[in-house]
Amino acid sequence: MRLKQDVSPVVVVIFRLVVWLYSLISYLPYLLLRSSDLQSFSECSRRVKASSVSGHPSGPYRDVGALRALATCLQPGLNTLDRVFESSVCRFPHFDCLGTRDLLSEEDEIQEDGRVFKKVILGEYRWMSYDQVYKEVRAFGSGLGALGQKPLKNIAIFCETRAEWIIAAQACFMYSFPLVTLYSTLGGPAIAHGLNEAEVSHIITSKELLENKLKNILLEVPRLRHIIVVDDKLKSGSEYPQGISVHSMAAVKRLGAHPENALRQRRPPCASDVAVIMYTSGSTGVPKGVMISHSNIIAGVTGIAERIPNLGEGDTYIGFLPLAHVLELSAEMVCLAHGCRIGYSSPQTLADQSTKIKKGSKGDISVLRPTLMAAVPEIMDRIYKNVMLKVEEMSVFQRTLFLLAYNYKMEQLEMGYSTPLCDKLVFRKVRALLGGRLRVLLSGGAPLSAVTQRFMNICFCCPVGQGYGLTETCGAGTISQLWDYSTGRVGAPLVCCEVQLKDWIEGGYCSTDRPCPRGEILVGGPNVTMGYYKNKQKNSDDFFVDKKGQRWFCTGDIGEFHGDGCLKIIDRKKDLVKLQAGEYVSLGKVEAVLKNCPLVDNICAYANSDESYVIGFVVPNKKQLLALAERRRVRGLWEELCKNPVIEEEVLKVITEMALTAQLERFEIPRKIRLSVEPWTPETGLVTDAFKLKRNELKSHYQNDIERMYGAK
CATH class of the missing domain: 3.30.300.30 (ANL, C-terminal domain)
Structure with missing residues (x-):
């Protein structure tokens, strides 16, 4: 989609003259320096990315690099999450692992309409190394055991995205405590439902969520005995029902570090053990708990990591999406497996203009300057609209220059060429909104519009990998190749799974449709989860095992496969109304x-x-x-x-x-x-x-x- 221009003819001539001169000067060096095996984006986009294993248009479709066998783990022998993390600790002991900004000051700011917003000024990121995190993980897991938490018995986490979330999760993985995850935005009835269904006796939470939400439903959760608060200081004077003990995370770690508890033998997990029971956010009713094994998560992480080139200890990831969501959890597991560092943020402190950032101070992304980021389309749509509003406020000359550069870069990308001059002169300030160093942006959770995807590719000078996955498939399904600048598609199947199309006659979608086969999307492979917790009927409706013993999930989404093996989501069964x-x-x-x-x-x-x-x-x-x-x-x-x-x-x-x-x-x-x-x-x-x-x-x-x-x- 080309942006409309209110263009002065003189400006157009000058711009095109500069572009022509630049192209002329740079073309010969480009030809001389270009290696013989380097392919342009347009050449790459014509390559087949996936093909049907059976030869039938319904599939199953696999990544062309995984036609013989599906990938199941990152490295041989690393088949549980504790082993994956321990491997990273051995390889990157002194590298930065988890980072959090210091709170320098906090104040209330009265708005014009009388509402009061809390504003903060934050300092630099304070980092823990992989080795430090590992020691905290061991101490916390040991402390939970000393508090009576048993292996293979569920424990819940109800907390915002922060470093303590991952430390708690890794402790549970290490000590074989199945982790029940609950969104921090869930209402009281949904929280009580999850805790009671999972028969939880221990819960990890934050001071704010304890006081504002959890405290109100404690009488509705009779099995609950221990509340562990991740904040350093507990609020004194609060009263809780009889039989419930409240502990700080620091106190539990001290308990775990005591020689008597530290030497206690732990029961290491097996690949088939449940690692997480992830409660969905309940878009269609009561939240369902999805049982995810260690091997499921590792297969999903393997598939996602394969689509991110040059992933390693030089990368910085910004974590701000809910860790109770499979997209964020999978993304952070990918980072921890490859020695990346993770700096924590929140939607309220992400950018300089975010709601909690005091005017004149820096948001998290400006300070952290990440190279990797995962986002949902809603956030990217907001960025797109905010930038375009700023473009409208520019002078005629600035706006004309921006729109000319935008459309010129779009033309160049379609031909497979980069535009370093435009990137440096025109898009540098826009790119700085996301820190200026971003090299990979992954989009998931919902469809991303073609307009927004194209805008992010052009203005932020980094590829947007649009993906498709569900909680039931560990967030893994498909991700577009980063050099594929086509829009509206979600890429080819990952190396950990395969995708098949099932005819949906009522909706008029069949695998024999021309020119593209269409149907309900089924995902199969080692990343397909164990099913819904205590919900046999739903399991039999949505999951099945084929003759080869492979597990499949029926997504309810309608897709079509293009000739190059890429998938496009075109409909959803539940969204269709007659x-x-x-x-x-x-x-x-x-x-x-x-x-x-x-x-x-x-x-x-x-x-x-x-x-x-x-x-x-x-x-x-x-x-x-x-x-x-x-x-x-x-x-x-x-x-x-x-x-x-x-x-x-x-x-x-x-x-x-x-x-x-x-x-x-x-x-x-x-x-x-x-x-x-x-x-x-x-x-x-x-x-x-x-x-x-x-x-x-x-x-x-x-x-x-x-x-x-x-x-x-």
């Missing part, structure tokens, strides 16, 4: 298109099978909506603007134009919308921690509006 007149509408497809609208920060399309049209709930972009209101001379507070029928109608017009430009069918375009005053965050319970829509919760939340838009009395 309207009154018989037309099928893919709600996910509609949302993916309309989220590219500058006025839209988030959108949920909704359709009732008894009705003839689609409706939508929209989280508007505040800056864009205020500008629209000013152009239409509509006055009022934010809440009043969102409920104003004139503004609602104007937003609907813009959305409709975007939908028609993207060639959506008329019946797919929302006919009525409702603007949301508040953004949808995991804290509101309307989206998951990966920012996937919780359709049931959104339907309940907007029930009155649904009835109004469908004309119910």
Whole structure:
């Protein structure tokens, strides 16, 4: 998608003259220095990346480098997570491992609307070496054992992403304590459900979550006996139900380091043991616990690592996504297995403009300057829209230069060439928003729009590897090759698994479709997990074992394979709604298109099978909506603007134009919308921690509006 230009003819001539001179000067050295075996991006993109093992269009498809056998582990003999970490400690004992910024000061800042935001000033990163982390892991695991935690008995972690999370997890892996992970944004009933179902007696949490969430449901979790708080200082004077003991993480480590406990024999895990019971964020109902073995995680990590070139101790990863999500956990396990260092952050402190960073001070990414990063599309969409808003505020000359450079670089990438001059002169400041050193950006958790993916490739001067995976497949499935600059696809299967297409007749998708075979995506291989915890019916519905003994997971997503072996996600069974007149509408497809609208920060399309049209709930972009209101001379507070029928109608017009430009069918375009005053965050319970829509919760939340838009009395 080419960006529109408001271009002065003189500027165009000057720009193209500079580009022509630069190309002329650099072309001969490029030809002389270019090695004979180096291939351009366009040449690489024509290579076959995966092929059908059976020769049938339904597959199964495998990476061409793994046609003989699927990869199961990083190195021979390293088949459990404790062995993988111990290997890294032996190879990189004095290298930086986990880093956290010091809190220098904290203050309350009153906003114009009267709300109070907490602002912080943070210092430099303070690092622990691999050897230091290993000692902490051993002491903490030993201390948990001294507190009565038994091998193969579940223990829970309910905590924000931080260094202590990984230390606790590695301790549990080392001492064979199956780790039950719970999102820090889950509500009370969901937390109680997970703890009771897993029969947990010990839980690891933070001071904030203990006081604000966990404390309120302790009476609903009768088996709970020990609460371990990762913060150094516990809040004194708090009362807890009888029989529950509260300990600091430091106290547990001291207990574990005592000679009597340190010498106690541990029961090392087996590859087939459950390492994690990962509770999903419940986008379709009550959270389900997915049982993941040591061998499952290692297979997934092996597959992901193979797609990241030159991964090693020189890399720095920024960890800010929820570690209770399989994407972040897998990414950090990849880093720890290869000697990378991990600096911790949060969405509230990530960038200089983040909500908790005091104006004038530095966000985490500016200080850490990572080389590796994983993100969900919601975050990348925000970055894209924020940068484009800044472009609109530039002078005519600056804006013209930026758009010319953007479109020029797009042309060069499509031909397989790099643009060092544009990168240095035009995109340097944009690239600095993510630290300036980023070399790999992995996207997962949901589909990434082609517009945002192209923007990240061009402006941040680093490849975006879009991937596809689920909790049930350890986050591994496919990842696009980093030199593949095509958009809208999720790449070829990883070396740890294979992908097959199953006909879905009701939706009209078949493996015999031309030109691309289509169907429900099935993922098979050693990374496919053991199933759902205490849920036999769901296991039999979603998992099966084939004649060769290989385990498969039925994803419910619809995909198509392209001629080069790359997969594209085109639909989802649960998102398909049949309207009154018989037309099928893919709600996910509609949302993916309309989220590219500058006025839209988030959108949920909704359709009732008894009705003839689609409706939508929209989280508007505040800056864009205020500008629209000013152009239409509509006055009022934010809440009043969102409920104003004139503004609602104007937003609907813009959305409709975007939908028609993207060639959506008329019946797919929302006919009525409702603007949301508040953004949808995991804290509101309307989206998951990966920012996937919780359709049931959104339907309940907007029930009155649904009835109004469908004309119910």
